[in-house]
Amino acid sequence: MSFLKPFFIGSITVSIFIYVVFQIYTKQESERWKNVKKIKTYGVVIRIDKALRGIDDAMVRFYDSDAKEYEKGVGRGVVNEKFKVIYNKSDPSDFKVMNDTPIFLKGEKTSFRVGKVKLFTILGQSVRYEYDVGDYTYEHSLFVSDSIKNYYSNTKKGDLFKVEYWKKDPRRSIIYLNEPINYIEDWYNYGIDQKGNLYELEEYKNK
Numbered sequence: 001m002s003f004l005k006p007f008f009i010g011s012i013t014v015s016i017f018i019y020v021v022f023q024i025y026t027k028q029e030s031e032r033w034k035n036v037k038k039i040k041t042y043g044v045v046i047r048i049d050k051a052l053r054g055i056d057d058a059m060v061r062f063y064d065s066d067a068k069e070y071e072k073g074v075g076r077g078v079v080n081e082k083f084k085v086i087y088n089k090s091d092p093s094d095f096k097v098m099n100d101t102p103i104f105l106k107g108e109k110t111s112f113r114v115g116k117v118k119l120f121t122i123l124g125q126s127v128r129y130e131y132d133v134g135d136y137t138y139e140h141s142l143f144v145s146d147s148i149k150n151y152y153s154n155t156k157k158g159d160l161f162k163v164e165y166w167k168k169d170p171r172r173s174i175i176y177l178n179e180p181i182n183y184i185e186d187w188y189n190y191g192i193d194q195k196g197n198l199y200e201l202e203e204y205k206n207k
Contacts, residue, residue, distance in 0.1 A: 038087065039064070042062065043060040046061045059071050059074075060072055060077070064092035075099065080166075085098065109166070111167055112193060113132060114160055115173075127142050127175065129142075131165065131188075140172075140175070158183070160182070161177055
């Protein structure tokens with residue numbers, strides 16, 4: 001197995017190099033956007049394409065003030081999921097999909113559950129979590145931007161947080177890392193209201 005060691009070392013080195021380059025690019029873009037006159041809107045995931053190696057790539061579409069449409073892939077996502085978008089007022093083709101900021105629009109019917117972190121990776125920049133709705137367990141993920149990473153770097157597998165999901169399609173959800181929940185063993189038996197108060201779900205009360 002020793003012949004595999006150089007391969008693993010090489011893979012790790014390449015991953016670190018890509019991560020460093022990405023961080024440099026992200027910092028430069030952040031500085032550039034500070035001087036751009038921005039317009040805020042939102043985009044909607046309209047379909048799921050396949051990227052390299054068969055990985056899902058959610059395509060987000062938004063419209064500028066002249067009703068011209070633009071699209072961009074943001075990685076994992078769910079059809080009808082919505083994200084904040086900012087674009088350059090003088091050049092709408094220069095835009096950013098804030099895939100660390102999924103949103104629900106006013107009027108969309110949602111509810112809350114306790115969610116459990118399955119994976120939180122700084123290098124991969126994502127948090128993957130699960131939550132129960134009815135008889136089903138759902139999994140979703142959130143892109144971890146630098147701001148999230150810095151504030152919630154102590155997040156780990158097994159931590160509990162408030163999750164909001166769309167009643168029409170519970171696959172679409174948002175985990176609120178700023179609203180942690182003290183660990184409870186049967187966390188899946190509980191709902192949580194908008195104020196963060198836990199309550200036992202009706203279907204589990206008599207079990």
